[in-house]
Amino acid sequence: MEFAAIFALSLLIGALVVLVAVAVGRQKSELSEPKKDSPVEENTAKAPSRKQKQQQQQRPRKERPQQHTFTHQLLASALKSHSGHVTCLDFSSNGKYLASCSDDRTIRIWSTKDFLDRDHKCLRANIEFDHATLVRFSPDSRAFITWLANGETIRIYKMVKKDDGTFNFKAAPGDFPQKHKGVIINIGIAETGKFIMSASVDTQIVIWDLKGEVLATINTNQMTNSHAAVSPCGRFVASCGFTPDVKVWEVCFGKSGEFREVARAFDLKGHSAGVYSFDFSNDSRRMVTVSKDGTWKLWDTDVEYKKKQDPYLLRTVPCKVSEGSRIALSPDGRVVAISNICDIAMYNATTGELEEEFHSVHNGEITDLKFDINNRFLVSTGDRVVRVFHNVTGYRAAIQDMQTMLKKASNDGVRQRLRQQITDAQSALDTVLNAAKN
Structure with a gap:
């Protein structure tokens, strides 16, 4: 009976030791893996390197604005x-x-x-x-x-x-x-x-x-x-x-x-x-x-x-x-x-x-x-x-005005001069429009 009692006591003490060891192990594990939102992580974050500090201190370069592009045939x-x-x-x-x-x-x-x-x-x-x-x-x-x-x-x-x-x-x-x-x-x-x-x-x-x-x-x-x-x-x-x-x-x-x-x-x-x-x-x-x-x-x-x-x-x-x-x-x-x-x-x-x-x-x-x-x-x-x-609008308006004047003109000299001016204006307009197409 005495031997049995001693054996039972030994088993109980061994079980307690095992339980304590498991508990301590869990506590260490939790301490070594802090939560994401825990302030421990912020305080123990790795300090920036010297290169990273220099990059942070450098001001961003001011980029030169891009030249606005615009195209039109005129x-x-x-x-x-x-x-x-x-x-x-x-x-x-x-x-x-x-x-x-x-x-x-x-x-x-x-x-x-x-x-x-x-x-x-x-x-x-x-x-x-x-x-x-x-x-x-x-x-x-x-x-x-x-x-x-x-x-x-x-x-x-x-x-x-x-x-x-x-x-x-x-x-x-x-x-x-x-x-x-x-x-x-x-x-x-x-x-x-x-x-x-x-x-x-x-x-x-x-x-x-x-x-x-x-x-x-x-x-x-x-x-x-x-x-x-x-x-x-x-x-x-x-x-x-x-x-x-x-x-x-x-x-x-x-x-x-x-x-x-x-x-x-x-x-x-x-x-x-x-x-x-x-x-x-x-x-x-x-x-x-x-x-x-x-x-x-x-x-x-x-x-x-x-x-x-x-x-x-x-x-x-x-x-x-x-x-x-x-x-x-x-x-x-x-x-x-x-x-x-x-x-x-x-x-x-x-x-x-x-x-x-x-x-x-x-x-x-x-x-x-x-x-x-x-x-x-x-x-x-x-x-x-x-x-x-x-100023293509101007060429067209000038031709229209001179054509109206030509219809009203009663003098041959005036009519001849207007016809020549209309021809010159139309030629200038055609030159601009042809260049625009090309």
């Missing part, structure tokens, strides 16, 4: 020398040059005769410690004025022709004084060479002489200005903005050239909402306006405004618009071009018909839109590239 050329955003364009009055300014601190002068060439050379004027947002040629095409973004002033550059035919660009000794408090929306110089205009968004327009002296200040009373410009004839300054009209003033000078006054000339009334932009024909006898109300209008401004005669509304056409839409009227008054964000629509001004549409022309909102003085091209910009389009 695209004549793309001028690509700017490395920054192009904000303004202007043609010289002699038709030989196109100026473009950019936030890359340069102004480029392009030769219009090279538009159809494969290579497009240009001359560069550097803007030291600043950049120009606006540029305008002088009437003699030998100088240009700019608006400097940081200096908030007008600076004049003279173009000095060298023996090899290229130009040097020399800034005038002093910039214009700072007179504006609001953001500048446009500058201009009269074709007569008598005055310079600058306009800001806060309803102020300043009229300067060529030396930077203030001749007059205009308050447009439009709450905000969206656009202002000098007429091609050099007599008028016009402005549009929050109100649904365009206001036009005459800048008056005496017979001996002395400044007299700025007098209200006429208004363009007819839109039902604010006017985004306007433009003149080359003879200033026609104007076009584009409004927030979703229409563009063509006006006959060849009126006796001093006798209180109002301009005539010739046409109202619905169109697609957006905040900042721009409108351009061809110098001969036959074509209207309108921007809508990055798209362009071209209309026959006589019929109001939409004839061409260009979509996604630039990778940003179109900043400027202009026809060359010979009615051959329409140019636009909204990124780093200036795009040049064939």
Whole structure:
């Protein structure tokens, strides 16, 4: 009995030892395999290597934005020398040059005769410690004025022709004084060479002489200005903005050239909402306006405004618009071009018909839109590239107008001249269309 008791006790002790060993083993196993959500894992995570630390500290490289690609059969050329955003364009009055300014601190002068060439050379004027947002040629095409973004002033550059035919660009000794408090929306110089205009968004327009002296200040009373410009004839300054009209003033000078006054000339009334932009024909006898109300209008401004005669509304056409839409009227008054964000629509001004549409022309909102003085091209910009389009709508409109005139002509000499002009215009149109097909 005693032996049996001892044996049973030994078995019991052995069983207890086995149970304790199993329990301890399980506890070690659980401790060596912490749960996924356990903070133990976070505290015991492997420290990053030196290479990984260096990679974390390195800033990601700023990738250069890809150049926007655009193709169209009526695209004549793309001028690509700017490395920054192009904000303004202007043609010289002699038709030989196109100026473009950019936030890359340069102004480029392009030769219009090279538009159809494969290579497009240009001359560069550097803007030291600043950049120009606006540029305008002088009437003699030998100088240009700019608006400097940081200096908030007008600076004049003279173009000095060298023996090899290229130009040097020399800034005038002093910039214009700072007179504006609001953001500048446009500058201009009269074709007569008598005055310079600058306009800001806060309803102020300043009229300067060529030396930077203030001749007059205009308050447009439009709450905000969206656009202002000098007429091609050099007599008028016009402005549009929050109100649904365009206001036009005459800048008056005496017979001996002395400044007299700025007098209200006429208004363009007819839109039902604010006017985004306007433009003149080359003879200033026609104007076009584009409004927030979703229409563009063509006006006959060849009126006796001093006798209180109002301009005539010739046409109202619905169109697609957006905040900042721009409108351009061809110098001969036959074509209207309108921007809508990055798209362009071209209309026959006589019929109001939409004839061409260009979509996604630039990778940003179109900043400027202009026809060359010979009615051959329409140019636009909204990124780093200036795009040049064939004005096919203009060729067609000119042919239609001359055919109408031919039917009414009673003089043999006039009829012969019109037939020749129609033939020349048709030949030019055919050349453009054939090149576009190829």
